[in-house]
Amino acid sequence: MGAAMSKTPPRTFHVKSFGCQMNVYDGERMAELMAAEGLTATVDAASADLVVLNTCHIREKATEKVYSDIGRLRKDDPAKMIAVAGCVAQAEGEEIVRRAKVDVVVGPQAYHNLPKLVADAAKGEAALDTDMPVLSKFDALPARRKVGPTAFLTVQEGCDKFCTYCVVPYTRGAETSRPFGEIVDEAKALVDAGAREMTLLGQNVNAWSDDDGRGLHDLIRALDRIAGLARIRYTTSHPNDMTQELIDAHRDVEKLMPFLHLPVQAGSDRVLRAMNRSHTRDSYLRVLDRVRAARPDIALSGDFIVGFPGETEAEFAETLSLIDEVRHAQAFSFKYSPRPGTPAATMDGQIAPEVMDERLQRLQEALNRDQLAFNKASVGRRCAVLIERRGKLPGQMLGKSPWLQSVHLQTDAPIGSIVEVELLSAGPNSLTAREIPSPPVSVAAA
Numbered sequence: 484m485g486a487a488m489s490k491t492p493p494r495t496f497h498v499k500s501f502g503c504q505m506n507v508y509d510g511e512r513m514a515e516l517m518a519a520e521g522l523t524a525t526v527d528a529a530s531a532d533l534v535v536l537n538t539c540h541i542r543e544k545a546t547e548k549v550y551s552d553i554g555r556l557r558k559d560d561p562a563k564m565i566a567v568a569g570c571v572a573q574a575e576g577e578e579i580v581r582r583a584k585v586d587v588v589v590g591p592q593a594y595h596n597l598p599k600l601v602a603d604a605a606k607g608e609a610a611l612d613t614d615m616p617v618l619s620k621f622d623a624l625p626a627r628r629k630v631g632p633t634a635f636l637t638v639q640e641g642c643d644k645f646c647t648y649c650v651v652p653y654t655r656g657a658e659t660s661r662p663f664g665e666i667v668d669e670a671k672a673l674v675d676a677g678a679r680e681m682t683l684l685g686q687n688v689n690a691w692s693d694d695d696g697r698g699l700h701d702l703i704r705a706l707d708r709i710a711g712l713a714r715i716r717y718t719t720s721h722p723n724d725m726t727q728e729l730i731d732a733h734r735d736v737e738k739l740m741p742f743l744h745l746p747v748q749a750g751s752d753r754v755l756r757a758m759n760r761s762h763t764r765d766s767y768l769r770v771l772d773r774v775r776a777a778r779p780d781i782a783l784s785g786d787f788i789v790g791f792p793g794e795t796e797a798e799f800a801e802t803l804s805l806i807d808e809v810r811h812a813q814a815f816s817f818k819y820s821p822r823p824g825t826p827a828a829t830m831d832g833q834i835a836p837e838v839m840d841e842r843l844q845r846l847q848e849a850l851n852r853d854q855l856a857f858n859k860a861s862v863g864r865r866c867a868v869l870i871e872r873r874g875k876l877p878g879q880m881l882g883k884s885p886w887l888q889s890v891h892l893q894t895d896a897p898i899g900s901i902v903e904v905e906l907l908s909a910g911p912n913s914l915t916a917r918e919i920p921s922p923p924v925s926v927a928a929a
């Protein structure tokens with residue numbers, strides 16, 4: 484490796500996460516690990532002895548951002564220790580050391596070894612670990628100490644689906660599920676540390692299963708029994724792993740929030756086949772029918788890719804018509820980005836950037852229209868809001884509705900509390916609400 488010179492062992496650190504929710508979760512756990520080693524967290528990268536860049540490889544832009552960050556950090560402080568973690572570390576390994584001067588490279592399944600790698604780097608030794616020892620990292624991590632009303636909890640990692648555009652099966656490895664008891668223990672620790680809401684994470688979170696034949700719905704029902712936990716969410720799901728038991732949990736488990744993020748990617752069966760998505764337009768829509776039957780007020784979300792190789796104007800129009808049919812409460816949409824080593828990157832019919840830009844714009848117009856319509860349809864509703872942080876105005880707080888909408892309101896309720904509100908007005912990205920005072924504790928009537 485490039486780091487032949489020894490460096491002073493770092494006393495302060497900063498973790499910067501670039502990717503999905505699981506990447507953020509990994510960042511939190513790396514921070515807890517370094518804190519347990521006696522290092523102090525800083526508020527920014529500039530003031531830290533050690534900067535951990537927790538990277539994402541999903542699209543080209545995300546990957547390139549890492550290299551510009553490394554360049555800037557190096558220029559400002561040549562003595563700073565830089566560790567590249569996350570999915571770029573896994574995908575590029577030694578290549579990062581060739582392209583940029585970094586001290587440590589650690590993959591998403593090996594970050595429990597970060598303290599040792601940092602110590603090696605301080606001695607001027609090679610410090611690269613991109614092994615994938617299935618799940619052992621969780622055993623080696625310190626207990627959770629995160630505080631805050633919302634928490635992420637990884638229950639499943641990796642992906643066996645191999646969509647032809649996607650790097651995740653290569654950067655995260657094969658599908659594996661964490662053991663039931665370990666997850667329940669971590670959930671309890673997070674609730675003890677102040678979490679009121681838990682989002683269960685996995686690349687295919689609804690593929691979670693164990694040797695006793697349990698599925699994600701059993702896990703949700705177990706978390707439902709934890710006193711002090713008020714809300715349960717999960718993400719990201721694959722349409723093919725949406726079991727009836729999981730759908731039933733949306734009907735039966737009050738703590739399970741009425742929100743489902745279920746990526747579809749495209750509305751044309753030919754494109755879905757070329758993507759190796761293993762569901763069709765119709766099978767996707769039928770899953771949503773069953774979900775809506777179980778939980779009529781469910782808010783639906785999805786991911787879309789425009790400009791997959793070979794996508795014709797007529798096929799793109801099928802994505803627009805699918806959107807018209809579903810009416811999402813929110814969604815993420817992306818221009819197709821060819822990723823090295825994936826089958827789609829070398830397919831014929833790569834789409835010109837201008838065409839992708841134009842399609843993305845039309846897609847986002849449709850999605851924005853539906854998001855605003857969903858928010859406007861919520862006005863007048865009463866619901867619970869979990870207060871997450873202070874707003875910009877005096878006395879204003881910001882929280883989330885059950886449907887994952889951001890809600891602003893005036894209240895004295897502290898962060899972490901749940902208040903009853905009436906939703907008053909809606910914009911594209913948030914709503915306003917008025918707190919409904921809780922009824923006075925009744926004095927025994929004479």
Ligand code: SAH
Nearest residue numbers: 648649686719746786787788817818819820
């Ligand atoms: N495991 C999750 C998330 C995968 S990444 C899932 O399967 O849904 C999140 C989203 O990024 C995907 O749903 C897809 O819409 C998008 N994505 C993945 N690879 C991409 C690529 N090469 N170009 C553009 N978007 C991509």
Ligand code: SF4
Nearest residue numbers: 642644645646649651
């Ligand atoms: Fe990627 Fe497809 Fe797996 Fe999702 S299901 S992580 S898009 S390969």
Ligand code: F3S
Nearest residue numbers: 502503539540541570
């Ligand atoms: Fe990115 Fe890796 Fe997540 S590629 S989206 S950080 S799984």
